[in-house]
Each structure stands twice: as structure tokens, then as C-alpha cells.
Amino acid sequence: MNQHxxxxxxxxxxxxxxxxxxxxxxxxxxxxxLKRLDQQQPFQVPWFDWAxxxxxxxxxxxxxxxxxxxxxxx
Amino acid sequence: MELxxxxxxxxxxxxxxxxxxxxxxxxxxxxRIVRDSGIAEDLTVxxxxxxxxxxxxxxxxxxxxxxxxRIATNAALDHLRKSRRETELPEDLAANPQPDPAVRRxxxxxxxxxxxxxxxxxxxVATLALIEDEPYEKIADAAxxxxxxVKVRVFRAVRMLRKQLTSMGMEIGARR
Numbered sequence: 001m002n003q004h005x006x007x008x009x010x011x012x013x014x015x016x017x018x019x020x021x022x023x024x025x026x027x028x029x030x031x032x033x034l035k036r037l038d039q040q041q042p043f044q045v046p047w048f049d050w051a052x053x054x055x056x057x058x059x060x061x062x063x064x065x066x067x068x069x070x071x072x073x074x
Numbered sequence: 075m076e077l078x079x080x081x082x083x084x085x086x087x088x089x090x091x092x093x094x095x096x097x098x099x100x101x102x103x104x105x106r107i108v109r110d111s112g113i114a115e116d117l118t119v120x121x122x123x124x125x126x127x128x129x130x131x132x133x134x135x136x137x138x139x140x141x142x143x144r145i146a147t148n149a150a151l152d153h154l155r156k157s158r159r160e161t162e163l164p165e166d167l168a169a170n171p172q173p174d175p176a177v178r179r180x181x182x183x184x185x186x187x188x189x190x191x192x193x194x195x196x197x198x199v200a201t202l203a204l205i206e207d208e209p210y211e212k213i214a215d216a217a218x219x220x221x222x223x224v225k226v227r228v229f230r231a232v233r234m235l236r237k238q239l240t241s242m243g244m245e246i247g248a249r250r
Binding site (some may be wrong): 024030 | 086098106111185189204206207233236
């Protein structure tokens with residue numbers, strides 16, 4: 001009885017939800033793919049920021065007495 | 075160097091060639107599962123993004139198409155898991171826009187509702203096996219599970235559907 005019911009349910013399902021026929025891709029997705037690849041590039045710090053950070057570190061090492069003054073003003 | 079070797083080494087041109095060779099098949103597979111062209115396009119891009127990201131793990135002696143199908147199936151499955159409670163089953167790709175007159179509108183709605191409430195892994199195999207008539211072997215390869223497990227999941231999906239429909243007051247076995 002259950003097997004018969006399962007068979008009927010399968011038939012009902014097929015009638016209620018038709019198979020997809022419009023499965024043709026209508027446009028090239030490569031531009032979207034490129035955009036996705038660009039978005040996912042690892043974050044890069046510009047060279048100028050690195051140079052600025054290096055300069056600041058060097059200045060603090062050379063003149064440590066400015067650190068309290070700097071902290072006071074921050 | 076062969077195309078697949080170049081791809082595995084991170085060559086973007088080789089990836090583009092593979093993308094263009096396989097995008098249609100991958101899209102067609104995904105759209106059968108998610109049944110929405112816009113979502114299928116996004117998931118096709120997601121699939122190739124996952125492919126590109128895991129290129130170092132790909133064996134150039136292997137079958138790129140089969141690997142792509144498997145990743146596409148996982149991407150579609152992830153989507154079904156996320157969207158289970160949010161969406162009803164879209165119908166924009168249905169072969170027959172006119173519903174079968176033998177099946178009443180109310181019955182169709184109930185079946186749709188019950189089907190969309192199936193857990194994602196059951197909905198995946200039920201869609202491919204029962205609606206799209208894909209062979210169990212092909213579904214098994216794409217889902218990365220044995221064919222026997224596909225059969226079990228289809229069986230359970232039918233049982234869950236029946237239980238759900240019965241709880242909605244629809245008797246399977248009684249005529250519509």
C-alpha cells in the first residue's frame with residue numbers, strides 16, 4: 001500500500017513541479033567572474049603608508065622623549 | 075604545459091579558458107537544482123570562485139568537469155540550506171507553464187509548500203532524481219556520495235513529503 005502511495009506521490013510531484021527546460025545560459029559570466037576575482041584580492045597596503053609608518057617608527061626610536069608629548073596630544 | 079597544469083599553477087588565462095568551456099554546463103546543472111536563473115548565475119560564479127581558490131588542490135591528471143560538477147552541487151546545496159525558510163520553490167523555468175489540469179491548483183500549492191520544506195540534502199536529490207529524472211549515478215558523482223545513499227535519500231524524501239502532505243490534510247492514495 002505504501003509503495004503504491006509513494007508511486008502516486010512521485011507522479012503527483014512530477015505533475016505539480018515540471019522539469020526545468022530553460023537551462024540555457026544567455027550571457028557570458030566571465031565579466032562577473034573577473035569582478036569577483038578583483039573583489040577577493042587580498043587587501044594591500046600602499047607603499048606610501050609603509051614608508052610613513054617606517055619614518056614614524058624611526059623618529060620615535062631616535063627621539064623617545066617625544067612619546068609622552070605625543071600621547072598627551074592624542 | 076597543459077591547460078589543467080597551467081590552471082593548477084594559478085595561470086589566470088588557463089582559468090578563463092576553463093571557465094568559458096564549462097560555464098554553460100555548470101549553470102545548467104545548478105539551475106536544475108535552484109530553479110531560478112538569477113540565483114543560478116550567481117552560484118555559477120561562486121562555483122568558479124571556489125574552483126579558482128582550490129586550484130592548488132586540483133590534480134591536473136583528474137577530470138575537471140566532474141570536479142566542477144561536485145563544487146557546483148555543494149554551492150547549490152549551501153544555497154538551499156540558507157534559503158530553505160526564506161523562499162518557496164521558484165517556477166520560472168518550468169517546462170509547462172500551464173499546470174496539468176489533472177492536478178488542482180490547491181494540490182500543486184500544497185506539494186510546492188511541502189517540497190520547499192524538505193531539508194536541503196533531501197530536496198537536492200529529490201529535485202534531481204524525481205523532477206529532473208537524472209540518473210542516481212550522476213547525482214551520486216556530483217554530490218560526492220554513493221548511489222545507494224542517493225536512493226535512500228530519495229526514498230526518505232518521498233516519505234517526508236507524504237507525511238508533510240498528510241499533516242496538511244492531503245491524503246495520498248485518495249483521488250485529487
